[in-house]
Amino acid sequence: MVGEENKGLAAMFVMMNAARLGVGIQGLGQADIAFQNAVQYAQDRRQGRALTGPADPQEKADPLFVHPDVRRMLMDSKATVEGLRALCLWGALQVDLAHVAETEEERQQADDLVSLLTPVIKGYGTDRGYDVATNAQQVFGGHGYIEEQGMSQYVRDARITMIYEGANGVQAMDLVGRKLAQNGGRAIQAFFAIVDSECAAAKDKPAFADFAARLEKANGELKAATMWFMQNGMANPNNIGAGAHHYMHIMGIVALGSMWLMMAEAAQKALDEGRGNKAFLEAKLVTARHFGERFFPDAGALRRKIEAGSEAMMALTPDQFFAA
Numbered sequence: 344m345v346g347e348e349n350k351g352l353a354a355m356f357v358m359m360n361a362a363r364l365g366v367g368i369q370g371l372g373q374a375d376i377a378f379q380n381a382v383q384y385a386q387d388r389r390q391g392r393a394l395t396g397p398a399d400p401q402e403k404a405d406p407l408f409v410h411p412d413v414r415r416m417l418m419d420s421k422a423t424v425e426g427l428r429a430l431c432l433w434g435a436l437q438v439d440l441a442h443v444a445e446t447e448e449e450r451q452q453a454d455d456l457v458s459l460l461t462p463v464i465k466g467y468g469t470d471r472g473y474d475v476a477t478n479a480q481q482v483f484g485g486h487g488y489i490e491e492q493g494m495s496q497y498v499r500d501a502r503i504t505m506i507y508e509g510a511n512g513v514q515a516m517d518l519v520g521r522k523l524a525q526n527g528g529r530a531i532q533a534f535f536a537i538v539d540s541e542c543a544a545a546k547d548k549p550a551f552a553d554f555a556a557r558l559e560k561a562n563g564e565l566k567a568a569t570m571w572f573m574q575n576g577m578a579n580p581n582n583i584g585a586g587a588h589h590y591m592h593i594m595g596i597v598a599l600g601s602m603w604l605m606m607a608e609a610a611q612k613a614l615d616e617g618r619g620n621k622a623f624l625e626a627k628l629v630t631a632r633h634f635g636e637r638f639f640p641d642a643g644a645l646r647r648k649i650e651a652g653s654e655a656m657m658a659l660t661p662d663q664f665f666a667a
């Protein structure tokens with residue numbers, strides 16, 4: 344007998360929660376290595392010409408790096424990988440604080456945040472990790488489909504992280520069906536408050552006002568989606584199930600946005616003080632801007648999907664799915 348009789352499920356969840364965070368980090372690792380390969384390939388492979396005129400006129404073609412659509416995939420990947428890495432580290436810090444923070448209140452809040460964000464790190468993290476691996480494969484064009492390059496292996500490996508340790512649809516239900524309401528919504532209220540205070544502090548700084556306004560808006564979409572669930576979930580629980588995946592993704596966008604604001608502020612501070620690697624720090628600022636421009640707008644679209652409810656989603660009989 345390990346532990347107390349009839350307390351096995353609770354003990355199992357100690358292991359499961361750690362495993363879920365571990366799988367989130369696995370998704371991040373696969374995304375990162377696939378991304379690094381794509382960056383290298385985009386430098387080496389020459390195909391077509393820059394839209395603005397030849398970048399390397401002495402060569403027969405320009406490197407893939409000149410094409411905005413290749414940049415789209417690489418920048419989305421960079422913004423995701425670095426944002427997720429920061430979120431995983433921040434989550435690990437909360438795990439430590441839950442044990443060793445000075446006050447009971449701080450330990451409680453850290454524990455609440457880890458519990459709330461575990462399905463996000465696992466579910467959103469591996470959904471996005473798979474997207475990054477697929478985009479990295481896409482950067483290789485036809486060569487991405489050839490086993491020898493190794494890119495399709497990354498995609499396959501990233502795919503399992505969305506399924507095991509609880510499929511991502513179940514992670515989303517854990518977030519929306521259990522974690523939001525726990526302790527009267529204490530964890531989600533703490534999360535909202537952290538993001539709000541981060542935005543309020545950044546809005547006064549001209550370099551970050553735009554980013555902070557975008558993050559605040561995305562956090563507002565998350566609040567509105569939470570309220571919509573409260574108003575429409577009791578009458579029809581399918582409304583919660585139909586929106587759970589989207590909700591998990593809005594929370595992922597807000598959580599990564601919060602990380603990007605912290606990273607950008609830290610990078611700017613180091614630049615102002617003449618510390619660190621300038622190219623690295625400047626890249627952080629540009630990547631944060633890319634995240635703000637390209638990821639925050641999705642929060643509004645996802646909220647609208649949630650507010651569409653579940654009627655059309657649940658209306659067809661299984662037979663009607665076969666009707667041609």
Ligand SMILES: Cc1cc2nc3c(=O)[nH]c(=O)nc-3n(C[C@H](O)[C@H](O)[C@H](O)COP(=O)(O)OP(=O)(O)OC[C@H]3O[C@@H](n4cnc5c(N)ncnc54)[C@H](O)[C@@H]3O)c2cc1C
Nearest residue numbers: 503505506507508509510511512513514515516517584587
């Ligand atoms: C390669 C591999 C290794 C594994 N290793 C281990 C291991 O070492 N130990 C171990 O214990 N398990 C292991 N598993 C099992 C794994 O954890 C499960 O496969 C996973 O949790 C999904 O459960 P399932 O296969 O029963 O899918 P199902 O529960 O049948 O889910 C099928 C689909 O329905 C959705 N779904 C199911 N229920 C709901 C719901 N209530 N609400 C919304 N959507 C729902 C899911 O999201 C999923 O998309 C492994 C699986 C694989 C593929």
